[in-house]
Amino acid sequence: NILLQCRYSSSLRSTTILDKQHPVDEWTNITSSIISKIPLRLHTKTGHPLNTLRTLIETHFSGFSHVSSFSPVVTPFKNFDELSFPPDHPGRSVADSYYINKDLMLRTHTSAHEVEMFRKGEDKWLLTADVYRRDEIDASHYPVFHQVEGARIFDATPTGMQEVREDNERLASQLARSNIIIEDIPHISPTNPVQSLHDPEFVQLVAANLKLSLNGMILKLFGGASDVPLRVRWIEAYFPFTSPSFEVEVFYQGKWLEILGCGVVVNATLDTAAVQNKIGWAFGLGLERIAMVLFSIPDIRLFWSTDQRFLSQFEQGKITVFKPYSKYPACYKDVSFWLPSESKLHENDFCDLVRDTAGDLVEDVKKIDEFVHPKTNKTSLCYRINYRSMDRSVSNEEINSIQSQVVQQLKDRFNVEIR
Numbered sequence: 001n002i003l004l005q006c007r008y009s010s011s012l013r014s015t016t017i018l019d020k021q022h023p024v025d026e027w028t029n030i031t032s033s034i035i036s037k038i039p040l041r042l043h044t045k046t047g048h049p050l051n052t053l054r055t056l057i058e059t060h061f062s063g064f065s066h067v068s069s070f071s072p073v074v075t076p077f078k079n080f081d082e083l084s085f086p087p088d089h090p091g092r093s094v095a096d097s098y099y100i101n102k103d104l105m106l107r108t109h110t111s112a113h114e115v116e117m118f119r120k121g122e123d124k125w126l127l128t129a130d131v132y133r134r135d136e137i138d139a140s141h142y143p144v145f146h147q148v149e150g151a152r153i154f155d156a157t158p159t160g161m162q163e164v165r166e167d168n169e170r171l172a173s174q175l176a177r178s179n180i181i182i183e184d185i186p187h188i189s190p191t192n193p194v195q196s197l198h199d200p201e202f203v204q205l206v207a208a209n210l211k212l213s214l215n216g217m218i219l220k221l222f223g224g225a226s227d228v229p230l231r232v233r234w235i236e237a238y239f240p241f242t243s244p245s246f247e248v249e250v251f252y253q254g255k256w257l258e259i260l261g262c263g264v265v266v267n268a269t270l271d272t273a274a275v276q277n278k279i280g281w282a283f284g285l286g287l288e289r290i291a292m293v294l295f296s297i298p299d300i301r302l303f304w305s306t307d308q309r310f311l312s313q314f315e316q317g318k319i320t321v322f323k324p325y326s327k328y329p330a331c332y333k334d335v336s337f338w339l340p341s342e343s344k345l346h347e348n349d350f351c352d353l354v355r356d357t358a359g360d361l362v363e364d365v366k367k368i369d370e371f372v373h374p375k376t377n378k379t380s381l382c383y384r385i386n387y388r389s390m391d392r393s394v395s396n397e398e399i400n401s402i403q404s405q406v407v408q409q410l411k412d413r414f415n416v417e418i419r
């Protein structure tokens, strides 16, 4: 991969993350702007909306233990293999995930710690952490976001199942008294099967417990004092580490919002963790999307703002409506170029290049044109970068200087011909 070899040329043979040095290699694609986010741990900052949301979730799950201190640096084995991801899963590619080198990466989801948590002998636990994915740039996508993982396992015995039955009755009676409309689907179906080692009757009970627990949490977060019923819908899903699997959406402010993925834990996960004769559920939810609607935060980059006009609006433990302060003007810059023949530029490579050069001054990146020259067979691309600061007014000279760095990086790393 030419790009990576150029970026991590002979002068740079290691990279430092959380005070530890790591060798770099041809897999390395982590950028300095990503590395700079790792120590920030927004989900632990007093008063931060992400921390408030996390603590509300923790209060809902009484009796669950909480962890929020695990390092994001994990092995691909832990992020993928231990969770039964197939060897050719696309999430493993350098286009989608951040690698420090071929043996270490930044976790792409909190599920990376499931085996570790179960191995500790925990039966009910919650884990909150920053996760990293290479992605496009806009108001609802940022390469770092936060997830809460939760799980509960029961004894796979008649006594254990009696415990689930009783818990289900308790949870159902709480929900029965509330103003919630749930569009449910069967716990089990031919496309969403019971695992071969599981007793279908146990799976029915455990899946019901999962749904009741999560419906209760969603009601706590979104229900408020509204006299309009809260609408929640369950959708069939697929994850390599749960079966059956589900996704949950909430109807909020006129739109269906994807909240979380979940399911009955794949037995191999518990086996790897040396947990025997247990059956249970796990879920993973994204904090930003929920916080954006609950606190009316219009842009995902605001979570990273250090501006007092943002931070001073929030109080630990309280959901309040964010009042936007005036936006600074946007500044659009286009860059058009020819790719060298037989060369490919992944959209995420372009976004990372821009973000690494311009940091949080980039609001949005859009491809506005692409064509192949009929004679030379070369590809022409045009990207429009929208620069805007959240915190201050930026001069045209400053943006021009950043834009020329972006252009220089494009030439250096991808060998493009600027048009």
Ligand code: FA5
Pocket (backbone or CB within 6 Å): 108, 109, 110, 111, 133, 135, 140, 141, 142, 145, 147, 149, 239, 241, 242, 258, 259, 260, 261, 262, 263, 282, 283, 284, 285, 286, 287, 288, 289
């Ligand atoms: C997962 O990450 C699974 N680990 C969830 C899981 C856990 C399933 C345990 C089963 C058992 P997914 O990629 O769909 O799944 O992400 C889960 C949630 O994270 C989504 O529902 C969404 O709320 C949030 N999320 C995903 N991608 C982004 C993103 N780019 N920006 C913000 N939030 C995101």
Ligand code: MG
Pocket (backbone or CB within 6 Å): 261
């Ligand atoms: Mg999903």
